[in-house]
Amino acid sequence: MAAYRVLGQSLNLQRNARAAAGLPVPALAGVAALIVTLGPRRLRWWIRDSHTAVDGPERMPVRSGDTAPDDLPDWIRVVLADTDGPWVRSLSLDGWALPDGGKNHGHGAVVRLPCDHFRPGVLVLFRDQDRPPFTDADLSLAARYGQAVGRAVTAALLYRDQVRVADALRTALRPTPMPEVAGLDLATAYRPSLEAMQMSGDIMHVELLADDGALCVVGDVCGKGIDAAVAGGRLRQSLRILRRVTEEPLEILTVLNDAAIDLGGEASTQFSTIVVGSARVTRDGSVLLRLAAGGHLPPLVVRRSGEVEAVRIGGMMLGADRAARFAEAVIWLQPGETCVVYTDGVTEARGPAGAMFGQDRLIALLSGYAAAPAAVVAERIEQSVVDWLAEPDHDDIAVLVLRARPAPVPEASGGPA
């Protein structure tokens, strides 16, 4: 049966179940119903009924619906509960009720889906009275088909559960949306590596300070994948709490370092590089940036002239030493000027013949975008790095662009009012 092929194609429960209920009709039966337990109190059914065909078998619909276990016809509840019974049995002439309320008179077969220790399910097949009853060969075919359906449905359910877990984790680890900060133009680019289910050990976090400035953090937990992502999530959570105690970037770093070492104990210390900065907009529209760093790549400042300065802050990697020393740099951004903080996924991206994207290429790119909005700068960096890559797989990429908003353009006379 071609059914096996179609069933294996998808991990989507809905599509698999629809195919499972749809394929036996009309060749094997006139009506097919699939009933699957989705949770302790939830069942869903899919039914294809050749009697409802309007314009040819192609357009015969597969209907579906949810039902509570108590509302199921009794005979189906019995089959679902009978986890030790035979895989397949025939049904004699009678008025067999289905979950959609329909009644069937004819010959039938009911197949228990394998893997019912996980989530019980059954497949019901009916033929009209004028068609021959199920032979032993038919029943054995139905049983084999039921095995394929069971595998497909189980795989889809397992996948669904895993995706839920991954989604929940991913949502918790993703950067939160940028807050609106008056006078600041903020943008990010964030591209987790292709491996490890799109989870990144890069941290990017911006939140408002008490006095209307912003606290900005860009960090990179050593390693890749889920472990790094979870460690990054922990670090971000610590930051959220810490900054309610102090808004001083250097103090935040020092406490984070202590915590990283305490938490890690022996070998499990998670090293990370990090930039913690505060941005405050002054009355004339310029922005005062204080950036504290631990072993991170130098942020780049793009002046209005197109000149790009690398801000070497120094400082040790977080988690490396209890007595670690961190450093801070103070930067003034004039209106329209930009500061770019990024992780090594940008500069260490491997291009043709293994060459790295490198800081020089980044600086050359930025010098052409001196007047551009933060969002354009962030997007261009991401684009250039991804275009540069020789292999589709890459390291986590995170970019934070802070720009002092340019002074508003005075409205030209004669222009649009």
Next chain:
Amino acid sequence: MTSTAHPECPVLLDLLLAADEPAALRLTGRLLASGATPEDVLLRLIAPVQARIGELWADDSLSAADEHVASYISERIVLSCAGTQRPAERSERLVIACADGEWHTLPSRLLAEYLRLRGYPVTFLGASVPAAHLTSYLQKHEPAAVLVSVSLPVRLPSARRSVLAARHAGVPVLVGGRGFGRTDRWAHRLGADAWAADAVSAAAILETWPPPAAPDGGSALGNLADEEYARLVTETPGLVLTALSVLERWFPPMRGYTGRQREATADDLNHIAAFLAAAVYVDDESLFADFVSWLAGILAARKVPAAGVDLVLEHLQKTLDGRPRTARILTAGRTALQAHSPS
């Protein structure tokens, strides 16, 4: 796209060139407040102005950075139009994605907002969506259609991976964007279910969705069996290097190039190789010929002699000898170059 351009086009163009985002938003806000429909602003104002921006870049009146800023402001306007009204009456959810490597989001963003205005719930997945992401999205969601956009034909192989991802998930695909050319032939070769020339025709096609299944079920591109495409892709880095040395030897302007200019030339060569590969991929020499004519125009605007391009094409002809399809396409490219700049 359709009908006539909006009378305010020149005004918006000036504002985009001045990178004046607040004024541009005020202009469209005022138009909407005084009775212009969001469709009008999207299709008769933004689309033609953005096309003009592309032309200005092509004849070197605008830097790439300025073009990006203009597109960014246009995108902000598109989003602001959508905020004005957003009826979701239809149940068919649509998913719009740029193929992997495609960064021009404005056309697909415009399409997304246009379809939203027509009542579709639309998910916009954004720029450069790897096929793997599309696959995992489609395992979770059940859209009525996947819409894939590419602005440059070099992204056709990548678009094919998106099309296959959707087909494997059993979701019909509509493709469009400038990269698909002016007819439906590349779309069909890639196995898409339908092709739309613009947003208006995309909406018309979706009215009778899904289209009848393609007879070949997406199994086209039999031409790939000769491996000319695959070989070209693997050989591209080497080809670019040898082409650079050919230029250094035979193309005098190259001798005075700075490091930056050399890198830009290498980029151009990568571009030529990518368009050649795309033409081999869909087996259509007109794709490459059109690109070469376009490139000649771009270089002329920047006062770069087209002789360099001919040297490169000649070098490729010699190096890639013995591959009939590639040879045919390269010949078409050289012919187009001669037609463009008779020497």
